Amino acid sequence: MKKLLGIIVLSLILSSSAYAIEKFKFKYNLHENLPKKWITEFNNIMNIVQEVMPINENTNHWVKNNMKLMNMKQGYSMDVYAWKSTKNPFPEKRANMKYSGLEAVNSPAPWLQLDINPNDLKSSVNKIRTYSVVVHEYFHVYQRALSHDKILDRNSPKWLFEGGAKVLEEIYLKQYYKKYLLKNDLKKSDNWSIKRVSEEPKLYEKYNTSPQKKGFDNNYSGSAFIVLALVNELKKNNVSEQEAFELVFREFWIQRAKKPQGWNWQPAFQNTFGMTVPEFYERLSKYKRKDLKKILPSKSLKIQDIFS
Numbered sequence: 001m002k003k004l005l006g007i008i009v010l011s012l013i014l015s016s017s018a019y020a021i022e023k024f025k026f027k028y029n030l031h032e033n034l035p036k037k038w039i040t041e042f043n044n045i046m047n048i049v050q051e052v053m054p055i056n057e058n059t060n061h062w063v064k065n066n067m068k069l070m071n072m073k074q075g076y077s078m079d080v081y082a083w084k085s086t087k088n089p090f091p092e093k094r095a096n097m098k099y100s101g102l103e104a105v106n107s108p109a110p111w112l113q114l115d116i117n118p119n120d121l122k123s124s125v126n127k128i129r130t131y132s133v134v135v136h137e138y139f140h141v142y143q144r145a146l147s148h149d150k151i152l153d154r155n156s157p158k159w160l161f162e163g164g165a166k167v168l169e170e171i172y173l174k175q176y177y178k179k180y181l182l183k184n185d186l187k188k189s190d191n192w193s194i195k196r197v198s199e200e201p202k203l204y205e206k207y208n209t210s211p212q213k214k215g216f217d218n219n220y221s222g223s224a225f226i227v228l229a230l231v232n233e234l235k236k237n238n239v240s241e242q243e244a245f246e247l248v249f250r251e252f253w254i255q256r257a258k259k260p261q262g263w264n265w266q267p268a269f270q271n272t273f274g275m276t277v278p279e280f281y282e283r284l285s286k287y288k289r290k291d292l293k294k295i296l297p298s299k300s301l302k303i304q305d306i307f308s
C-alpha cells in the first residue's frame with residue numbers, strides 16, 4: 001500500500017511538472033506615492049492581460065531562451081516600474097526614469113515603466129488613461145515576444161506597432177470601464193491630419209518622420225486611424241472583425257518573427273493580410289475623415305474574442 005501510494009505521489013509530481021508551463025514573470029516595483037485604488041486596478045489589469053495574451057515558454061523558442069537567460073540573471077523575466085510623476089522615482093534601481101514605455105528594447109533586459117500623471121488621476125475623464133496605459137505597454141511586451149524582438153522602426157512600421165497598442169487599449173477601456181476615448185481622440189482635428197495619413201502613410205512607418213505631436217500623430221491618433229482602415233479593408237475581404245483584429249494584434253507579429261532582424265517587414269505584411277503594402281496604401285488614399293464613424297470597433301467587441 002505504502003509503495004502504491006509512493007508511486008501515485010511520484011506520478012502526480014511527474015505529471016504536474018510535465019504540464020506546468022513556465023510563465024514570463026514580471027517583478028512589480030510600485031512606488032509608495034501611488035494611490036491604493038490605482039495599484040488595485042494595476043494588479044487586476046496585469047492579471048487580465050496575461051491571461052488573455054499569455055507569454056510563456058511555449059510562445060516560441062526566442063521567448064523560451066530569453067526567459068532562461070533573464071531568470072538566470074535576475075530570477076524573473078522583466079521589471080515593471082510604476083510611480084506617480086516625480087523626479088528620479090527609483091534612484092537605487094535606475095536613475096531618472098521618465099515617461100511611460102517599454103525601455104531598452106533590442107537589449108537582452110528591457111523593462112516596462114509607467115509614469116502616472118497626477119492630473120490624469122484627478123480627472124474624471126482621463127483617469128482611465130492611467131489604466132489603459134498598462135494595457136498599452138504590456139501589449140508592447142507581447143508584440144516583442146511574438147516577433148522575436150522586432151518591434152521598432154528598423155523592423156516594423158510604427159503605425160502598426162503603436163496604432164495597434166492604441167486601438168487595443170481603447171477596446172479594453174470600452175469592455176472593462178464602459179468608456180470610449182478613441183472616438184473623441186480621433187475626432188479632434190488637431191490630433192492628426194487625414195491628408196497626411198491618406199497621402200503620406202510612409203511617414204507613419206517611423207517615429208522620427210511621424211512625431212507624436214499635434215497635427216501629426218498626437219496620442220497615436222493617426223496611427224490608430226491607419227490600423228482601423230486596415231481592419232476595415234480586411235472586412236471587405238470577408239474577414240470577420242474579430243479575425244481582422246487578431247491578424248493585426250497577433251498574427252502579423254508571428255509572421256514578423258520568421259525573418260531576421262533588420263529585414264524588410266513588407267513580406268510579413270503580405271503573408272498576414274493577403275495584400276501588399278502598396279495595395280493597402282492605395283486603398284487608404286481613398287479614406288476621408290468622415291469615414292471614421294464607419295470604421296470604429298464594434299462596441300460589443302471583447303478582447304477575449306479576439307485572442308481566443
Ligand SMILES: [Zn+2]
Nearest residue numbers: 136140162165
Ligand atoms: Zn506605445
